Amino acid sequence: MRYVLVLVLVLLACLAAAPAEASGRIRYVALGDSSAAGPLIPDQIDATCLRSNRNWPHVLAGRLGATLTDVTCSGATTADLSGRQAGIVAPQFDALRRDTDLVTLAIAANDIVLSSAFVTCASPDGPVVPSCRDQYTTGGVDQFQARIAATAPKVAAALAEIHRRSPAARVVVVGYLTYWQPGGCYPADPYTAADANYIQATFDRLMVMLAGQAARTKASYVDIRNPSARHGLCAAPATRWLEGAVPASPAYPYHPNAAGMAAAAAIIAAAGVAR
Template sequence: MARLTSDMWGTGAHDHSSEMVHVFRMRLIALGSSFAAGPGIAPQVDAAAGRSGNNYPHLLARRLGLDSGDSTQLLDLSVSGATMLNLISDDQDTGDKVFPPQLSLLPSADDDDQTIITVTGGGNDMFYIGSMFARTLSMTLWGRIYSHLFMTQDQKQGLENPTIASPDQVIERFNILLDDLHKRFPRATIYLVEYFAMMGPDTVGGRHVAWSQDQVDRYKQTADQLKQIYAQAAKGRANVHIVPLAQASYAHAIGSKQPWVSDGSILNFYRGGAFHPNLAGMKAAADLIYDTHQKLYTKA
């Protein structure tokens, strides 16, 4: 197959070896939670969803030559706080708006379409980032003040009494999602975009985060679990591919000189972007997905 470039998507491409012309009508669909949505990153195109116009789906769409403002070219359904159940079957109440299950918002498939679907999720099912919120708010004086002044009772309850799924349950939810996507879009290319590394080689407990170095190591173990879940979900599925963002971002975790994620400072909490990807991270993720796609569809 000839190398696909951004000019070829959505406009048509010449295969010079056969002198044939084929027109691709590309569509990018993004499903997921906050690590896809981009809370705290300007501009916020949907404040209730915590969704940025500079998240990796929007940046990737531009790399692909798509109009990120046209929902027939980019359909970004990501919502901060979403669990896999919110992707599959459950409504999601963010406090400002109720979002229906993301699968229910998908368009019908068109056999002439080149569809790419990105998915980032599972961490909220395991209370991964939520536990970082809870620890910071409970272990710091400003956190306790912030919680008292700015958080609703429902938000406090969610952090104090979380519902935590097992890794096996999260894998099952991924399987349900991927089975459904394959039925809807049998020719689609699906990318499971791993979580950004939050704890890395430069993260020092008690300095860059409120908790101990032992807890830093436990968060690394949770991150490894998420990687294994993604690998297991993709196993045996020819159209599903892992985007190895966890490894690529490990040297850019909290405490690094060039972090791709935000720390748990009071300013980042106030902006809504604490313990989440920053703009540099979103750009890096979009580049990695684009490069992964190029390699997949390029043959010598």
């Protein structure tokens, strides 16, 4: 009887200690900015970071059957990965563990303050003067290009730190969805053809940098820009993955909507990130 009792206790202890290992569930940590957080997409689960439970990290985790720790936060820069964002949000790197299996990172648009172009280059009442390109060119130097170059080593350092903290994890850098096809759709969207082309080209240069830093640090890069080309701001509301100045579905202006988040998750999953 005593032997049976001891055996039962041992079995119960094993069952209590083993679920995570036995289930084989992927331990997944999502890092990044509003492009991953999903501001204003219902349901919002973090009022400070404007994080949605229908953002692409959540949808991806569901597809993979993963255990998710989502610390994406609207407005985040590379500095907020290791430091406290606005003095109140814990460093995103605090979520990383040595046994983390998968890490996704969506970052850098805020490092180059690309959101400023959406404010200063909008032309609801006619083309702005000077043009967007001219506004962001000083002494013949494109300020966004200079900022992208300055951000590259910050991204590289962030990826190196992710590898250090989670040495067994697959690290995946995710880009940004397409905003405009060439020429935009002015005046339906308040950016002239030249300005829409300029802002999209800046996003594209940013993503080239991200892909390059991923390759240099043995991380993977997932392109969601090309698969989303027909689903940008000029697409019909039913097929749009991003919302414009007046959103047709719940989302922060000039950010992904729920359809865009679901599509991004499908693209990332199809890239085989769980392998």
